[in-house]
Amino acid sequence: MYTQCPECLSVFSVDARTLAQAHGFVMCGHCGAGFDSISTLADQLPPEPFTELSAHEPGIEPPHVELVVYRPQPEKGPETAAAETQSPQDAFADLIVTPRFARAQHTTKARRWPWILACLILLLGLSAQLAWALRESLIADPTVGSFLRQTCAALNCSLPPVRDVAKLRLLARDVQTHPTVPGALLISATIRNDAPFTQPWPVVTIRLSDANGKALAMRRLNPYEYLDDTEQLRQGLAAGASTALIFEVEDPGRKAVAFDLGFE
Incomplete structure (x- = not known):
């Protein structure tokens, strides 16, 4: 073919x-x-x-069939039936449209705030560690120390003691033979705390020397050795306060003609 x-x-x-x-x-x-x-x-x-x-x-023309017995209808789901019962206005009333930029902005904020909170917590922790490391300098500072003392007084708390022996002034001193203990000397001294904050009691250094300045004896006295009052020892020396201290030391002999006091 x-x-x-x-x-x-x-x-x-x-x-x-x-x-x-x-x-x-x-x-x-x-x-x-x-x-x-x-x-x-x-x-x-x-x-x-x-x-x-x-x-x-x-050779043969295909025949045509005309008599229709059954024609199946398309199945309708729940969504199709609800859409047919609703009017066009009702269908558009249930439609919720969110702009793309609004969705992106909402997602960004939801993801950002945990990082901001974590950074703030870390920053506060670092600031607390730094303040604790520099606590003596901060308390000794006239401006910051005053604010800290007022805040602590309002909160009914106590600041850690800060030692600044450069602010201790020796106002008067005297030495004499001990009236009741043979071979001992009785030394008295009046000191004042010129710091704007309370200081712990200092370690006192006593040095006895001869006429040529040669050291004959020296002793370091801790606060608990020259203070008998436990409460006074705990409170420390208040800002601007003056006090008289008494020290008992061994007499090195007649060669000792001079003495001096130091604070540590």
């Missing part, structure tokens, strides 16, 4: 298997056009020259 391309009039030999696979529609191998091969199908070629094959006439 033969068929002819209606575009370039090329004639091709075809068989029943090829026509069955393509359902009669083939592509021209010369010009590439697609066409219905059955419309120009012929059993044999006419004598040359020829321009067009004779049309193939189908």
Whole structure:
């Protein structure tokens, strides 16, 4: 059997298997056009020259059926039924539209606040550690120390003691033979705390020397060695307060003609 391309009039030999696979529609191998091969199908070629094959006439025309017995309806889901019962205005009333930038902004804020909170906690912890490391300098500072003392007084707390022996002033001193203990000396001294804060009682250094300034004896006295009052020892020396201290030391002999006091 033969068929002819209606575009370039090329004639091709075809068989029943090829026509069955393509359902009669083939592509021209010369010009590439697609066409219905059955419309120009012929059993044999006419004598040359020829321009067009004779049309193939189908033997039986397919019958038409007209009587409809049953036609299934498309299934309707819950959403389709609800959409059909609602009016267009009701359907648009339930529609919620959120702008893209609003969603992005809300998401960004939700993700940012935990990091901000963590940074604030770390910053407060670092500030507390730094304040504790510099507590003596802060309490000794006239401005910051005054604020801390007022705050602590309002909160009913106590600041840690700060020692600044440079603010201790020796107002008076005296030495004499101990009236009741043989071979001992009785040294008295009056000191004042010029610091704007309460100081712990200092360690007192007593040095006895001869006329040439040579040290004959020296002793370091801790606060609990020259103070008998435990409550006074705990409270410390208040800001601007003056007090008299008594020290008992061993007499190094007549060569000791001078003495001095120091604070640590």
